Amino acid sequence: MKLHTNIAIMAVCIVLGIILAWQYKSIDYNTRAASLQNKRVEELKDELIRAKKENENLAQRNEELETRNREFEAAKGTISKTTELLNEELQRARTIAGLTDVRGKGVVVTLDHNEFSFVDDLNILEVLNELRASDAQAISINDERIVANSEVRVAGRYIMINGKQMLAPFVIKAIAEPQKVEHALKMLGGVVERLEEYYNVQVDVKASDFINIPKVKDDGTVIKTDLLTPVK
Amino acid sequence: MRIGNNQFILLIIFMFLGLTFTIQIRSNIKVNMQKPSSVQAAEDLKRQIEEENAEIELLKQKIKDNEEKNEAFLKAAVDYRGDEELNNRLQILDIIKLKAGLTDVKGAGVTIKLDDAAIRVHENPNLLIIHDRDVISVINELKRAGAQAISINGERLLSTSEQVCAGPTIRINKKRYATPYIINAIGDPDQLMEELNKSGQIAMLIEDNIRVEITKMSEITIPKYSGNIENLITGLEVLER
Numbered sequence: 001m002k003l004h005t006n007i008a009i010m011a012v013c014i015v016l017g018i019i020l021a022w023q024y025k026s027i028d029y030n031t032r033a034a035s036l037q038n039k040r041v042e043e044l045k046d047e048l049i050r051a052k053k054e055n056e057n058l059a060q061r062n063e064e065l066e067t068r069n070r071e072f073e074a075a076k077g078t079i080s081k082t083t084e085l086l087n088e089e090l091q092r093a094r095t096i097a098g099l100t101d102v103r104g105k106g107v108v109v110t111l112d113h114n115e116f117s118f119v120d121d122l123n124i125l126e127v128l129n130e131l132r133a134s135d136a137q138a139i140s141i142n143d144e145r146i147v148a149n150s151e152v153r154v155a156g157r158y159i160m161i162n163g164k165q166m167l168a169p170f171v172i173k174a175i176a177e178p179q180k181v182e183h184a185l186k187m188l189g190g191v192v193e194r195l196e197e198y199y200n201v202q203v204d205v206k207a208s209d210f211i212n213i214p215k216v217k218d219d220g221t222v223i224k225t226d227l228l229t230p231v232k
Numbered sequence: 233m234r235i236g237n238n239q240f241i242l243l244i245i246f247m248f249l250g251l252t253f254t255i256q257i258r259s260n261i262k263v264n265m266q267k268p269s270s271v272q273a274a275e276d277l278k279r280q281i282e283e284e285n286a287e288i289e290l291l292k293q294k295i296k297d298n299e300e301k302n303e304a305f306l307k308a309a310v311d312y313r314g315d316e317e318l319n320n321r322l323q324i325l326d327i328i329k330l331k332a333g334l335t336d337v338k339g340a341g342v343t344i345k346l347d348d349a350a351i352r353v354h355e356n357p358n359l360l361i362i363h364d365r366d367v368i369s370v371i372n373e374l375k376r377a378g379a380q381a382i383s384i385n386g387e388r389l390l391s392t393s394e395q396v397c398a399g400p401t402i403r404i405n406k407k408r409y410a411t412p413y414i415i416n417a418i419g420d421p422d423q424l425m426e427e428l429n430k431s432g433q434i435a436m437l438i439e440d441n442i443r444v445e446i447t448k449m450s451e452i453t454i455p456k457y458s459g460n461i462e463n464l465i466t467g468l469e470v471l472e473r
Contacts, residue, residue, distance in 0.1 A: 016245055023252055023256050031259075040274055041277065048280055058292060061295055061459065061461075064461065065302055072308075086318060086322065093328040096464055100471070101470070105467065121372065137466070137467050139392075145391075148382075151375035151376040226380075227418055227419055228337040229337060230335045
């Protein structure tokens with residue numbers, strides 16, 4: 001009789017073991033299904049935020065255009081008003097193209113090497129990208145204005161920017177919200193840390209209320225448009 | 233009354249069983265309760281996203297119309313005056329806008345398609361995706377080869393355009409795009425191809441199984457910058473002589 005009982009208990013334990021294993025799988029599945037659902041909701045929330053942001057930007061742009069249109073309509077009469085508006089458009093386009101000297105609040109980032117390192121094109125480009133990501137509105141490197149098609153090229157010991165040869169130190173000026181840029185550059189794992197730790201590049205970041213950035217040379221050597229055909 | 237050994241074991245076993253059933257049932261109830269509420273939330277969000285997208289399409293169309301009106305008005309205002317000086321200025325404006333990236337342009341060039349690795353060929357998932365520096369490097373190479381206009385996924389690159397990668401998406405001109413990244417560049421196609429073919433960065437990408445397709449094009453159209461123009465210059469004080 002003892003044997004019967006033992007076998008019975010063994011049988012029950014086996015069944016129990018199976019049930020436990022089954023239950024574990026089931027709960028694991030349930031938890032994953034639940035978290036997948038939540039993830040889906042989170043992703044949708046992000047998508048909604050992005051859509052709303054784009055909407056906002058577009059609405060602003062539209063508003064900008066409608067204001068201009070109203071101004072133009074009003075200007076049809078007077079030559080002075082037309083001239084004024086035309087000049088405004090011109091100055092705006094010139095500023096965006098980098099064809100005007102500008103001034104504003106911003107930062108000065110100086111990159112230099114020590115005896116064992118070398119500041120290369122990618123180092124400079126990473127800094128430029130970080131500045132742009134922080135909404136820099138104008139940038140210059142050693143007083144060369146950076147425009148849309150400015151390249152950073154390694155040429156022997158030199159770095160060439162806008163066709164001009166340069167050596168370290170590279171003084172990069174940017175007009176942007178000083179605190180925002182400084183924070184972005186200096187954050188943990190950010191550009192400054194990476195350049196100093198992995199590339200042995202010395203980085204100095206200084207905020208300033210008066211950053212002067214010169215215009216780009218307009219002699220066709222930097223901004224080239226001969227291969228572009230405007231689409232009407 | 234003494235509880236025998238066997239009965240004690242059975243007691244434990246059944247307690248365990250009871251515990252097991254309780255946990256199972258609770259877990260099931262929890263999941264079932266979450267299901268309808270999160271499904272509801274998802275439905276809700278989807279509907280809102282659709283509304284926003286419809287609005288976005290509407291605004292894009294309005295902007296296109298307003299931009300056309302804008303140019304027409306300016307031209308009409310100048311024509312109306314019949315003033316040669318103003319006409320000259322208007323023509324200069326067109327040239328400057330071309331230089332500024334504020335005009336749709338077309339020309340010969342190349343198109344590059346970058347996509348994440350198709351399969352998990354690496355242990356390190358970091359090597360499977362495209363990074364900022366990859367895109368930045370390719371763009372720089374195009375500029376070195378004389379590209380005169382560049383766009384990524386339809387976004388015109390200006391001097392202020394950032395390229396920030398995060399996972400499988402890239403942020404350009406404040407907008408997010410998913411892979412694949414299509415880079416268009418107008419320039420001398422042969423010069424561009426030569427530079428890209430010698431590119432160390434691109435060779436590295438291909439080695440890491442990032443999918444890279446480069447095609448010479450006899451004509452590509454690159455759109456103008458489509459963001460807020462005012463936002464580009466709010467912090468700038470123009471110093472004119």
